Amino acid sequence: MRILGVDPGLATIGIGLIEAQSSQVFRALDWLTITTEPGLSLPERLSELHDDLTGFLQQAQADLAVVEKIYFSVNKKTALDVAQARGVILQTIQESGIRLLEPTPPELKLCITGDGHADKRQMQDMLVHVLNLKEIPRPDDAADALALAVFGAVQGKKIQLIA
Amino acid sequence: MRILGVDPGLATIGIGLIEAQSSQVFRALDWLTITTEPGLSLPERLSELHDDLTGFLQQAQADLAVVEKIYFSVNKKTALDVAQARGVILQTIQESGIRLLEPTPPELKLCITGDGHADKRQMQDMLVHVLNLKEIPRPDDAADALALAVFGAVQGKKIQLIA
Numbered sequence: 001m002r003i004l005g006v007d008p009g010l011a012t013i014g015i016g017l018i019e020a021q022s023s024q025v026f027r028a029l030d031w032l033t034i035t036t037e038p039g040l041s042l043p044e045r046l047s048e049l050h051d052d053l054t055g056f057l058q059q060a061q062a063d064l065a066v067v068e069k070i071y072f073s074v075n076k077k078t079a080l081d082v083a084q085a086r087g088v089i090l091q092t093i094q095e096s097g098i099r100l101l102e103p104t105p106p107e108l109k110l111c112i113t114g115d116g117h118a119d120k121r122q123m124q125d126m127l128v129h130v131l132n133l134k135e136i137p138r139p140d141d142a143a144d145a146l147a148l149a150v151f152g153a154v155q156g157k158k159i160q161l162i163a
Numbered sequence: 164m165r166i167l168g169v170d171p172g173l174a175t176i177g178i179g180l181i182e183a184q185s186s187q188v189f190r191a192l193d194w195l196t197i198t199t200e201p202g203l204s205l206p207e208r209l210s211e212l213h214d215d216l217t218g219f220l221q222q223a224q225a226d227l228a229v230v231e232k233i234y235f236s237v238n239k240k241t242a243l244d245v246a247q248a249r250g251v252i253l254q255t256i257q258e259s260g261i262r263l264l265e266p267t268p269p270e271l272k273l274c275i276t277g278d279g280h281a282d283k284r285q286m287q288d289m290l291v292h293v294l295n296l297k298e299i300p301r302p303d304d305a306a307d308a309l310a311l312a313v314f315g316a317v318q319g320k321k322i323q324l325i326a
Contacts, residue, residue: 042265043257050254070243080233083243084250091213091251094206102205 002029003156004062004098005148006053007141008070008086010045011036013053014141017060018131020153028131030060031142042081046088053089057096065093066152068144069104103151111151123147165192166319167225167261168311169216170304171233171249173208174199176216177304180223181294183316191294193223194305205244209251216252220259228256229315231307232267266314274314286310 007014013034019027034052036045067090070083093100106116113126124136127147137143170177176197182190197215199208230253233246256263269279276289287299290310300306 041263043253043263046250046254047257050258080242080246083246084253087209087247087250088254090206090247091209091254094210095213100204100206 001064001153001156002060002062003149003152004057004060004065004093005145005150005152006065006067006089006093007144007148008067008082008089009141010042010049010081010085011038012139012141013049013085013089014139014143014145015056016137016142016145016147016149017062018146018149018153026131026150026153028133028137028146031137031146033139033141042084046085049085050088050092053092054096057093057098062098064101064152064156065098066101066103066148066156067093068108068148069102071105099156101152101155103148103155108147108151111154112147164227164316164319165223165225166312166315167220167223167228167256168308168313168315169228169230169252169256170307170311171230171245171252172304173205173212173244173248174201175302175304176212176248176252177302177306177308178219179300179305179308179310179312180225181309181312181316189294189313189316191296191300191309194300194309196302196304205247209248212248213251213255216255217259220256220261225261227264227315227319228261229264229266229311229319230256231271231311232265234268262319264315264318266311266318271310271314274317275310 001020003018005016015032017030019029036048109118110116113122124143128136130150137146164183166181168179178195180193182192199211272281273279276285287306291299293313300309
């Protein structure tokens with residue numbers, strides 16, 4: 001089972017792809033960021049995001065995608081930009097026919113560390129452990145995306161058993 | 164010149180199409196709403212919106228599209244839903260190669276009525292006058308979309324002259 005994690009954003013979108021070899025053995029296949037050019041208009045950036053993500057989805061052959069829900073930040077402008085980009089991300093994945101999960105940040109933290117209030121360091125340490133990596137994946141957006149993919153490996157399994 | 168106005172939303176998206184026969188004579192060609200099923204998941208609704216809007220764009224043959232910018236409402240959840248839908252609307256129009264304008268609500272009001280703080284009634288009365296309609300277009304979302312299209316007819320002209 002291959003699971004794609006996506007950390008939504010407008011300027012930088014984190015992407016992480018893992019393979020669940022069993023219910024407890026996960027392997028990181030790829031992590032990267034998709035970026036959009038700040039000099040372009042919003043419609044142009046959203047279109048670039050759609051095209052780049054579509055290209056990645058075609059290669060990735062994922063069975064499940066996980067896109068984090070937005071929590072309101074202090075900066076409303078940023079939240080609106082992220083929300084507009086997130087809409088395009090969801091539509092692009094839906095269009096490709098991949099099943100989708102949408103955890104909140106606390107749900108993600110709880111799943112990875114057992115603590116819904118875990119800080120970034122706790123998350124990254126646990127990610128290194130779970131994926132058996134030599135070091136913390138960079139940049140942070142890509143590490144967040146890998147954590148989302150691990151959430152999918154754990155939760156997607158449960159959903160399959162229920163279904 | 165054919166101009167499409169889009170009033171963004173997740174449950175109900177207003178659509179208005181007008182023709183500018185000269186720089187001052189505008190004719191309403193069509194107005195309607197696209198709706199998405201509340202029982203569906205967010206990705207499913209966004210995908211439905213993308214497909215319905217793509218279908219409308221293929222028929223409409225618009226030269227210019229106008230999509231209102233989001234102003235923060237009291238209800239943050241609603242603003243985020245609208246923003247996610249708006250991202251899909253912008254990407255869908257960009258994908259179709261149509262030029263886009265994005266006025267704020269005050270810019271729209273100022274253009275239609277000469278008053279950036281105009282209320283709904285003033286906007287609708289002026290819309291009936293400008294488009295030479297027999298009555299106020301229904302529902303409100305479609306009337307808002309027609310007003311956006313009129314904005315495009317007025318402002319798009321200026322932009323063409325400058326370009």
